[in-house]
Amino acid sequence: MDIFTKFKTLDTAFEQLSAVCKHNPFGTTIEKLLSATVGIINGQETLLFGTNNYLGLSQSDAARHAASEAALKYGVGTTGSRIANGTYSLHQELEHDLAKFFNRRSCMVFSTGYQATLGMVSTLAGKDDYLFLDADCHASIYDGSRMSQAQIIRFRHNDADDLRKRLRRLGDIPGNKLIVVEGVYSMFGDVIPLKEFTQVKKEEKACLMIDEAHSFGIFGEHGRGIAERDGVEADIDFTVGTFSKSLGTVGGYCVSDHPQMDLLRLCTRPYMFTASLPPEVIAATKANLEIIKNHPELRHQLHDNASRFYHALRQAGFLTGPDISSVISIILDDVPQAARFWNRVLELGAYINLSLPPATPDNRPLLRASIAAAHTTDQIDKLVQIYIQAAQDVGLTLNNK
Template sequence: MDIFTKFKTLETAFAHLSSISEHNPFGTTIEKMISATIGIINGKETLLFGTNNYLGLSQSDAARHAAADAAMQYGVGTTGSRIANGTYSLHQELEQDLAKFFNRRSCMVFSTGYQATLGMVSTLAGKDDYLFLDADCHASIYDGSRMSQAQIIRFRHNDADDLRKRMRRLGDIPGIKLVVVEGVYSMFGDVIPLKEFAQVKREENAYLMIDEAHSFGIFGEHGRGIAERDQVEADIDFTVGTFSKSLGTVGGYCVSDHPQMDLLRLCTRPYMFTASLPPEVIAATKANLEIIKNHPELMHKLMDNASRFYHALQSAGFLTGPDISSVISVILEDLVQASRFWNRVLELGAYINLSLPPATPDSRPLLRASIAAAHTTEQIDKLVQIYIQAAQDVGVPLKKN
């Protein structure tokens, strides 16, 4: 036995996938960016529908100029964590901007979205506390829960009644109860019925954290996410999210009204022991946040695109997720079918994501498309036709309407 023996099952599974897939779905290289929606893959122009670039802001001129200016003024890295030499005035300005955007007292900025959820979950819940996690929560949330040493209790996906039952089984057992949910879940793109969860939170005197990674900049009158859309922001104790979706950069955040938030800077390990974001990333993020604040038409265009794509897929006979959001997934039945479909879509000129069990919610593979405000109607319609052609070419049955 050697140190890699434990990965034998993974090695076998990947070898099988490679044998049926001409291209590696987990190692696709974008050789050049033409625009927010077109890149060069395998030497040819390809429609980008798998990038999470929901508002197209990774290519915004304002962000690029801000990044260039910041790099010239501050250099390209801080070489230290936020509690050492890694706090620049830009970091504090972005935290203030985000807190103001969310109408919250405090904000902490992390170097990645993964670290934001990992750090907050692992720090807020101690060994005598209880973490209630939606069964479909992101891996970073589950990783944070293991670091926390808290008692972990999973409840059925998007099922507030199941959460209520599980919380009441504890009775009067002491310990803080922290519920962690997401606004939009990244596999199916399904949306949480947040009002129902807010009601349980109030009934059970719990704390509620929401990850708005895939809903920030997309839902709510001002783009603050599902909590704003459902008018329950007052019930949310902690909102976490990422810069790598709608904001088009990299990094993460947590905003809260709790006055003790600054204490967490001194005990949240992913914040304390990671080099802070470089100045150019902070400057670009600040610039893109201004765009989101001042251009609500972007989220309206995104949702128009998502609705058009979703309804076209259903009309064509594809099995989709339950909701219209920034993520639109097609559900297939087996790995071979899904891999061939993904490869054929790429050959026909579009890049999407292939998601495989055990990462998917119900052990079926998914073809996952990220819809962006920057996509044109013609690009949306072309992707629908590519899906239909790919289904015909690889033998994916479509249900008759």
């Protein structure tokens, strides 16, 4: 048997997708960046609406200058993990800055956001514990749960009552209970009703972790996420997130008030056995965190842009997710049509994301757009017109009665 035999189903599905899609939706190459919102793809100027660059900070002058200075001073890599030679003063400064920003005692910085959630979930929950995961949680959370060897219990998406029922079924069975949710879910862009979940957490004496990857820098008076927006930060035990969205760089973090948080540095495998972030990335992240702290107008502009795009799509007759956030998706019924739609949008001059089952919440394909503060109203309006034209070209019927 060939070692690749197990991938035959995937190979067949990709061949079928390639038959209806001229360009590879999972291998799109941005040949040149002209700005945070425009790049060159396939030789043509293209609007970038699939980058998660929510505040446009991947192109900030402050971050670029900080990165350049750090590379000249420290070099371009650490060549080691945080528990070996990979801890520089810059790492400790960023952890201090993030802990202070979140008003928390401690912060751990990871090399990617994936490793932050993977590491925290797999370490905090042991084989005699129970993990309660929202059905739509990110792959990194589910991967971490498998590494943890804990008992995994899924509850219905954004359904606090279902979580309560499942917690109560355990009764007095020994074992810690860790609930894991997200602030904004990355496929539909739907927002958690977090107050309901913190109430369940308190009633059932469980721990609560929230992944604010898609809500950090965007929600809350200071940009700390959904927990800040809903006034429940004191009820959150662990907050994880990423630098690769609003902060515009790469990496991840966990903040907490737990007094033994630093002990996790000695047992969290994705932290212990991965080279630490290079100095230029840490310096750029620190610079962009200062921008988030001092420029609330960026998230205000993002919300205006997202609202404009969402309502325009609804008026045109597209089926969208339930909430307005930085992620706005339209829902289609079948994969071939979604693939043709994505391809046509790219040909018309815009890059978005194609999300396919089984990675989508309800097993229907999605066309996912990331809205940024840096997008102009003209760019937003142009993308709406591109969607309308693409729908017409692929035979998608819009419900615009």
